[in-house]
Amino acid sequence: MIRAVVFDLDNTLYPATECYEQGRLALESFCTTHFQITRDQFNESFVKAKQIVKQQLGNTAASHNRMLYCQTLCELLSIHPLSYALKMYDMYWESAMRKMVCYPFVRPLFHKLRGKNVKIGILTDLTAHIQYRKLKQLGIIDAVDAVVTSEEVGTEKPDPKMFVRILEKLKMKPRETLMVGDNIVKDISGSRSTGMIGYRISVEKTDEVIKEILSFIE
Ligand SMILES: [Mg+2]
Incomplete structure (x- = not known):
């Protein structure tokens, strides 16, 4: 029983995938407005940042941590992570949660x-x-x-x-x-x-x- x-x-x-897409769009808009990069450059770097984090961490909870994605994204785009990664992380989850x-x-x-x-x-x-x-x-x-x-x-x-x-x-x-x-x-x-x-x-x-x-x- x-x-x-x-x-x-x-x-x-x-629907997590839809919510995560809202988070990604918020980051795309922020990065393309503030850092003179194209949407393609942003998307390429975002995908790469996720891949790097997942490769390094394997089957762990931290492999999904958007803080690490944002930090790695900043590093790939030559943006100072200490100045921007936390702001980007908060922006991502605020946008994702709004739709949740x-x-x-x-x-x-x-x-x-x-x-x-x-x-x-x-x-x-x-x-x-x-x-x-x-x-x-x-x-x-x-x-x-x-x-x-x-x-x-x-x-x-x-x-x-x-x-x-x-x-x-x-x-x-x-x-x-x-x-x-x-x-x-x-x-x-x-x-x-x-x-x-x-x-x-x-x-x-x-x-x-x-x-x-x-x-x-x-
Ligand atoms: Mg599931």
């Missing part, structure tokens, strides 16, 4: 799960600070019983350590727990290898998401 549902956050509970709202199924589903005494967990690859900020912005932070980020585990999904940690926090056995996510490898294969049940989300069909997730519980 399912007594807990663990959700991935990005692109599962809200839950998919329509999230609130009614959380309400129903809580009504059935089913615990709610969040299992997510990124740094704790920014994921807490997202949960607050999405208005669901108080409805979540436990969160695990890859920052605190030191590795990312699909590493079993991530799934074991959220089960420990929720005090649940794998078979009592449903993992819901958008990524077949990270969320679904990862959870199944730990003995949890995995459900891949299809956000286009809101009604079906609620119905199908509740069918595991009822």
